[in-house]
Amino acid sequence: MNPTVIVVHGGGASSISKDRKERVRQGIVRAATAGYNILKEGGSAVDAVEGAVTVLEDDPEFNAGCGSVLNENGEVEMDASIMNGKDLSAGAVSAVRCVANPIKLARLVMEKTPHCFLTDQGAAKFAAAMGLPAVPGEQLITERNIKRLEKEKHEKGAQKSDHQKSLGTVGAVAVDCRGNVAYATSTGGIVNKLAGRVGDTPCIGSGGYADNDIGAISTTGHGESILKVNLARLTLFHVEQGKTLEEAADMSLGYMKSKVKGVGGVILVNKAGDWAAKWTSTSMPWAAAKDGRLHSGIDLGETNVTDLP
Structure with missing residues (x-):
C-alpha cells in the first residue's frame, strides 16, 4: 500500500488581513481534510484533488468558484484543469461563466470527451449536456x-506591477493508495483582466501536471509569467533530473523570478509520499495531510502540525 498524501494551496497573496487570515486558514484545512478523507476511504487521487478543490471553489475567501475576481466588465470568467498521472489523461476549461465548480467540468472534459480543453460557449454547452446545473452569474x-x-x-493610473497583483488560484495534488498521482487547479484569474483573458491555470504543463513516474504539481502566481516558463512541467523536469521536490521547486521558481520577474508558488507530491510547498510571493496558504497528521501554514517559515480527526 502506498502512503496517501494530499497537499492543497489557496493561491499566493501579497498581504492578508488578520481576520481574513483565520478564515483562509480554516478553508485550506477544510479542503485538505476533505481530500484526505476521500483517500482514506480508498478513493482515487483524482477524486481527492477534485474534492479538495471543490471545497475551495465553494468558499468565497478564495479566488475560484464563488469567490472569483471580476474582469473589466464586472463579470466572472473562470479557468480550471485536472490531470491523472496514471495515464496522462487531462481535462481543462477556460472562460467559464455560470458553473459553480469549474473543476467538476474540467473532470467531465477529461472523462467524457476525446478532448483535453473546452472554452467559453462550447464549455457551457457541454456543461448543460452533462447536466451540470447552471448558476446565475x-x-x-x-x-x-x-x-x-x-x-x-x-x-490603474498608479499602476502597480501586474506581477505582484492578485495571485489567487487554488489547487491540490495527491497520491492514492495505488500509487497514482493527480493534480487539480482552479481560478477566477486576475482582477480587471480583459474579457477572454486566459492564464496558466487551465494550461497543462503550466497550471499543473501529473505523471506517476515523476509526481504531481499545482502552481499559483502571475499567470503570464507561469505560462512563459511552463512552470509545472519545468519543475517536474528538475525532479526527473534527480533533484528533490524542494530543490526542483526552488530552481524553477528562481528561474521564473530571474527570467521574467514573476512570483508564484507550487505544491508537489510523488508516489513515494514525499511532498513540498514552496513560494516566492509574500505568502501562500497551504495544507498537507499525511499519516493522520495535518501540516499547514500561510507565511514563510510558519508550519502548524495537528492530528487529523
Whole structure:
C-alpha cells in the first residue's frame, strides 16, 4: 500500500488581513481534510484533488468558484484543469461563466470527451449536456470582489506591477493508495483582466501536471509569467533530473523570478509520499495531510502540525 498524501494551496497573496487570515486558514484545512478523507476511504487521487478543490471553489475567501475576481466588465470568467498521472489523461476549461465548480467540468472534459480543453460557449454547452446545473452569474459575485474591481480601476493610473497583483488560484495534488498521482487547479484569474483573458491555470504543463513516474504539481502566481516558463512541467523536469521536490521547486521558481520577474508558488507530491510547498510571493496558504497528521501554514517559515480527526 502506498502512503496517501494530499497537499492543497489557496493561491499566493501579497498581504492578508488578520481576520481574513483565520478564515483562509480554516478553508485550506477544510479542503485538505476533505481530500484526505476521500483517500482514506480508498478513493482515487483524482477524486481527492477534485474534492479538495471543490471545497475551495465553494468558499468565497478564495479566488475560484464563488469567490472569483471580476474582469473589466464586472463579470466572472473562470479557468480550471485536472490531470491523472496514471495515464496522462487531462481535462481543462477556460472562460467559464455560470458553473459553480469549474473543476467538476474540467473532470467531465477529461472523462467524457476525446478532448483535453473546452472554452467559453462550447464549455457551457457541454456543461448543460452533462447536466451540470447552471448558476446565475451574479450568484458567483461577492461584494468584496465588486469593491476590488472598483479599487483596481481607480488605481490603474498608479499602476502597480501586474506581477505582484492578485495571485489567487487554488489547487491540490495527491497520491492514492495505488500509487497514482493527480493534480487539480482552479481560478477566477486576475482582477480587471480583459474579457477572454486566459492564464496558466487551465494550461497543462503550466497550471499543473501529473505523471506517476515523476509526481504531481499545482502552481499559483502571475499567470503570464507561469505560462512563459511552463512552470509545472519545468519543475517536474528538475525532479526527473534527480533533484528533490524542494530543490526542483526552488530552481524553477528562481528561474521564473530571474527570467521574467514573476512570483508564484507550487505544491508537489510523488508516489513515494514525499511532498513540498514552496513560494516566492509574500505568502501562500497551504495544507498537507499525511499519516493522520495535518501540516499547514500561510507565511514563510510558519508550519502548524495537528492530528487529523
